[in-house]
Amino acid sequence: MTEAVTTPPAxxxxxxxxxxxxxxxxxxxxxxxxxxxxxxxxxxPTVQLFFTSxxxxxGSFERGYAMxxxxxxxxxxxxxxxxxFVRSFMYAAITTFVCLLLAYPLAYAIAFKSGRWKNVMxxxxxxxxxxxxxxxTLSWRAIxxxxxxxxxxxxxxxxxxxxxxxxxxxxxxxxGLVYNFLPFMTLPLYASLDKVDYRLIEAAGDLYSSPFTGFxxxxxxxxxxxxxSGTLLTFIPASGDYINAELLGTPKxxxxxxxxxxxxxxERNYPWPRACRSS
Amino acid sequence: MTESTTPGTSRAxxxxxxxxxVTKRFGDFVAVDDLTLTVPQGSFFxxxxxxxxxxxxxxxxxxxxxxxxxxxxxxxxEDITNLRPYKRPVNTVFQSYALFPHLTIFDNVAxxxxxxxxxxxxxKTRDMLKLVQLEPYATRKPAQLSGGQQQRxxxxxxxxxxxxxxxxxxxxxxxxxKLRRQMQIELKRIQTEIxxxxxxxxxxxxxxxxxxxxxxxxxxxxxEQMGAPGxxxxxxxxxxxxxxxxxSNLIMVDVGDTSGRAVVVDCHGQKVGVESTRSHTSAGKGxxxxxxxxxxxxxxxxxxxxxxxxxxxxxxxxxxxxxxxTQYLVRMPWGQELMVFEQNTGQRAAFKNGDEVDLAWSRxxxxxxxxxxxxxxxMMTPEADT
Ligand SMILES: Nc1ncnc2c1ncn2[C@@H]1O[C@H](COP(=O)(O)OP(=O)(O)O)[C@@H](O)[C@H]1O
Ligand SMILES: [Mg+2]
Numbered sequence: 001m002t003e004a005v006t007t008p009p010a011x012x013x014x015x016x017x018x019x020x021x022x023x024x025x026x027x028x029x030x031x032x033x034x035x036x037x038x039x040x041x042x043x044x045p046t047v048q049l050f051f052t053s054x055x056x057x058x059g060s061f062e063r064g065y066a067m068x069x070x071x072x073x074x075x076x077x078x079x080x081x082x083x084x085f086v087r088s089f090m091y092a093a094i095t096t097f098v099c100l101l102l103a104y105p106l107a108y109a110i111a112f113k114s115g116r117w118k119n120v121m122x123x124x125x126x127x128x129x130x131x132x133x134x135x136x137t138l139s140w141r142a143i144x145x146x147x148x149x150x151x152x153x154x155x156x157x158x159x160x161x162x163x164x165x166x167x168x169x170x171x172x173x174x175x176g177l178v179y180n181f182l183p184f185m186t187l188p189l190y191a192s193l194d195k196v197d198y199r200l201i202e203a204a205g206d207l208y209s210s211p212f213t214g215f216x217x218x219x220x221x222x223x224x225x226x227x228x229s230g231t232l233l234t235f236i237p238a239s240g241d242y243i244n245a246e247l248l249g250t251p252k253x254x255x256x257x258x259x260x261x262x263x264x265x266x267e268r269n270y271p272w273p274r275a276c277r278s279s
Numbered sequence: 280m281t282e283s284t285t286p287g288t289s290r291a292x293x294x295x296x297x298x299x300x301v302t303k304r305f306g307d308f309v310a311v312d313d314l315t316l317t318v319p320q321g322s323f324f325x326x327x328x329x330x331x332x333x334x335x336x337x338x339x340x341x342x343x344x345x346x347x348x349x350x351x352x353x354x355x356x357e358d359i360t361n362l363r364p365y366k367r368p369v370n371t372v373f374q375s376y377a378l379f380p381h382l383t384i385f386d387n388v389a390x391x392x393x394x395x396x397x398x399x400x401x402x403k404t405r406d407m408l409k410l411v412q413l414e415p416y417a418t419r420k421p422a423q424l425s426g427g428q429q430q431r432x433x434x435x436x437x438x439x440x441x442x443x444x445x446x447x448x449x450x451x452x453x454x455x456x457k458l459r460r461q462m463q464i465e466l467k468r469i470q471t472e473i474x475x476x477x478x479x480x481x482x483x484x485x486x487x488x489x490x491x492x493x494x495x496x497x498x499x500x501x502x503e504q505m506g507a508p509g510x511x512x513x514x515x516x517x518x519x520x521x522x523x524x525x526x527s528n529l530i531m532v533d534v535g536d537t538s539g540r541a542v543v544v545d546c547h548g549q550k551v552g553v554e555s556t557r558s559h560t561s562a563g564k565g566x567x568x569x570x571x572x573x574x575x576x577x578x579x580x581x582x583x584x585x586x587x588x589x590x591x592x593x594x595x596x597x598x599x600x601x602x603x604x605t606q607y608l609v610r611m612p613w614g615q616e617l618m619v620f621e622q623n624t625g626q627r628a629a630f631k632n633g634d635e636v637d638l639a640w641s642r643x644x645x646x647x648x649x650x651x652x653x654x655x656x657x658m659m660t661p662e663a664d665t
Contacts, residue, residue: 197375197377199373199375199377200377200379200380202344202364202373202377203371203373203377203378203379204379204390205343205344205363205364205365206342206343206344206364206365206369206370206371206373206437207365207370207390207391207394207436207437207440208365208391208394208395208440209365209394210363210365213394214365217390217394218379218381221381222380222381
């Protein structure tokens with residue numbers, strides 16, 4: 001039992017120096033295609049976006065813009081839209097949280113309890129994506145409408161006052177966001193729960209953990225990578241979304257995405273929204 | 280919360296582990312068939328059998344990870360058959376170790392005591408790390424340890440709970456031979472030191488024999504034979520045990536007079552005797568068993584074997600020198616080849632191919648088994664030793 005205290009010496013490097021260097025020399029070539037792709041489609045637009053955000057805002061789409069290093073665009077953007085920023089952040093945060101609460105049990109059930117139905121259930125999670133985002137959000141309009149079943153039901157059980165409504169409220173916008181982004185939370189959660197070795201959960205049970213304690217001390221910590229990536233994949237697109245606020249809310253529920261979309265497509269004000277995006 | 284549930288009441292002394300008529304079916308397949316056995320408290324008990332014979336399933340039923348289809352599991356007088364795993368005074372060293380990859384070695388070992396709300400768990404954990412010689416590694420993660428070290432973490436993580444029964448599922452299976460031998464001695468030392476009941480599952484007969492007080496040989500869901508290693512080896516009751524523990528020559532014989540202290544059998548025309556305590560069949564045909572190292576070969580007709588059993592007319596057909604011993608194959612007049620192992624004491628010259636020999640062994644060294652069994656049962660196949 002000396003093996004515990006003496007760490008074995010590291011084995012000598014099997015490759016001679018020259019060969020090592022040659023390997024390193026070739027390896028980075030594999031990066032080239034990906035790097036080129038990023039340079040053309042990410043780096044270049046980002047730089048361009050940045051310069052556009054500094055154009056003179058008095059220009060117009062027809063007359064063109066002058067580059068005046070107009071840093072004040074950023075100040076305008078922030079002052080103009082600070083409430084939109086805060087609201088987007090709030091809506092996206094609530095959406096992410098609700099998605100997490102709904103998706104975790106779902107992903108857990110698919111990973112551990114679905115047996116041979118696992119693949120079917122995974123397909124069902126993602127299947128709504130066959131229909132366009134716009135159409136699915138429009139159908140939520142019908143579901144949440146004033147005469148719709150959900151509203152009438154909530155009125156009947158007196159959760160909602162008789163003249164209360166769901167459509168055109170923050171609840172509707174967040175409900176739409178949750179619905180639309182749920183798969184983005186479910187799939188990463190599933191991927192990391194599925195990797196959790198069931199024998200570890202059994203070991204926790206063997207070591208005096210009740211099922212809940214075992215979940216808290218073993219399963220949940222091991223699924224954290226999924227929680228993090230699911231949160232990012234939900235929060236970021238949800239905070240930039242404008243379809244849900246547009247279709248299920250009113251201008252009072254508009255998010256930053258709505259403002260950018262309006263500035264771009266309706267007002268044709270280019271420097272302003274780009275400052276929004278960059279900031 | 281169940282965190283503080285201490286299985287305190289069931290941790291007192293005088294607690295033998297008992298399985299009573301335990302059966303486990305998976306669909307139509309019977310993995311464990313009507314198993315009844317008692318493991319005395321404080322003993323080192325080995326469950327030995329080939330891969331797939333139901334050893335792990337048996338352990339899992341004791342641990343509470345699998346529910347018996349029928350039968351009862353008891354510790355002392357307490358029936359634990361329906362107790363949830365976390366309420367049983369039993370801990371397991373899993374075949375795969377099942378160390379928590381996100382916790383340090385210290386936290387892995389401290390896991391059990393913390394769940395049970397043990398106050399001085401930090402000191403206990405340090406003591407346990409010392410016992411399994413892992414103190415310098417307390418802050419590492421399991422992935423940063425070698426196989427042997429991980430094995431000791433798994434052992435310490437289970438032992439620290441001072442369970443009534445410690446279950447070990449092929450704990451040394453993943454280690455290389457040298458480390459395995461070291462750990463066998465180490466495990467045995469720890470068990471003697473702390474006096475906890477060990478139920479050690481293995482498919483390695485040598486491991487079972489060197490470590491255990493009692494071995495239960497398991498085959499296809501049932502226990503073939505149970506006893507002290509020496510008794511099992513010297514006096515097997517089935518061909519499976521005779522072949523699975525070491526090697527045996529099995530010769531088809533006619534059972535003759537069974538009235539005396541020795542049973543006389545007719546071995547292809549030559550009469551030999553078997554002590555009646557070592558005879559496990561009554562009449563008709565039988566398998567006469569002799570261990571190869573119990574047979575003494577001598578040049579034909581040269582020596583007088585007073586009081587021993589002798590078979591004459593053998594001819595050496597193969598010689599292999601393996602250092603400590605020489606292993607011969609001897610072709611008998613009825614065509615069968617018998618194994619004979621002889622120590623290389625240097626007292627006399629080795630035989631050569633074609634030499635004519637007589638084979639002799641003491642009556643106390645043969646055994647007689649029921650002829651209905653397969654003479655090949657339990658033979659080591661290469662894939663069984665993985
Ligand atoms: N959950 C299960 N479902 C179906 N069959 C199983 C299950 N667990 C074990 N078995 C079967 O039971 C038999 C005994 O398995 P096991 O106890 O793991 O054997 P051992 O540990 O002795 O190698 C094997 O044939 C195995 O295929
Ligand atoms: Mg097994």
